[in-house]
Amino acid sequence: MGFISRLLEPDAHRHLIDEEGEVVVEEVHKHWAATFWWYVLMSLSIPLFISMVWAGDFFWLPLAAGLVLLVVSMWKCHVAYMDRFVITNMRVFRIHGIFNQNLATVPLARILDISMTQTLAGQLCGYGHFIFESAAQDQGLKIIRYVGDPTERDLIIQRTISRAGLRGNVPHPVRPAP
Structure with missing residues (x-):
């Protein structure tokens, strides 16, 4: 391996x-309950990505916040998977x-x-x-x-x-x- x-x-x-x-x-x-709230946090990144459309020149704010939520929640889910x-x-x-x-x-x-x-x-x-x-x-x-x-x-x-x-x-x- x-x-x-x-x-x-x-x-x-x-x-x-x-x-x-x-x-x-x-x-x-x-158990799946160990990662439930991390998946909820991951799903909260979707409205942030959608809000980039209305953010105009400040589209990067919801983009950055959405990426942070997505990466952190994916990392925590993977940590639980590796346990x-x-x-x-x-x-x-x-x-x-x-x-x-x-x-x-x-x-x-x-x-x-x-x-x-x-x-x-x-x-x-x-x-x-x-x-x-x-x-x-x-x-x-x-x-x-x-x-x-x-x-x-x-x-x-x-x-x-x-x-x-x-x-x-x-x-x-x-x-x-x-």
Whole structure:
């Protein structure tokens, strides 16, 4: 993958430990609600471009304002697009950033608690925020915002932890036959 393609599409697979058999269980994109207001701002540039017709000699004012709104909102949408949360069979990690890419990793064995919060808007639109608590005091992966279908994603993480054998299975009580 070349430099330009890394600026346009994050590559979670290059961070996998292939020698140890690490595979991606799920790669999570930001929910659309994370970029909703940036798309609204982007659409506000259209009336500014149209108003250039009536601005006369000062057409450059709405042109400049429209270009600023358009470029800033497109940039913010791309920043949200490049933010990925990846669940593997060995760890969870987050890749974010465009020019300076950041990677934060927590091995499954170090995850102690996962809290999920959903605001009213999150419940209506289907997103939530994860808060990871690990054995480390200072960690790189703490809060993941705008996770779509958070209940299902939480179950995927719990299943992955269970399949890795990191949590003890609770024995089911044996009931005598009637």
